[in-house]
Amino acid sequence: MTRIIAMDSVESSQIHSIGHDAETSTLAIRFKNNAGEPTSLYHYANVDVDTFSAFKGAESIGSHFYKNIKPFKGKYPYEKIESAPAAAQEQA
Secondary structure (H helix, E strand, C coil): CCCCCCCEECCCCCEEEEEEECCCCEEEEEEECCCCCEEEEEEECCCCHHHHHHHHCCCCHHHHHHHHCCCCCCCCCEEEEECCCHHHHHHC
16 A cells, blocks of 8 residues: 655756655655646655755755656666646546
């Protein structure tokens, strides 16, 4: 079963919101589409508190993600949790 992780909106052109579950070392990222609307939610495994803190505090969250997390699929395997937020799915 997938855990619900509390998310916080962030200032980024490509990332809508992020969250972290320290108990399971899971990073949650909800991306944005081209219109800036929230879309897909992914969970990344093996993200410890220090890694999340560096990510959350980065000058550019998007750049940090694309340089330090996304390229390392072996270290941070990911799973697509949903294609769009529940509210967006209901409107579709």
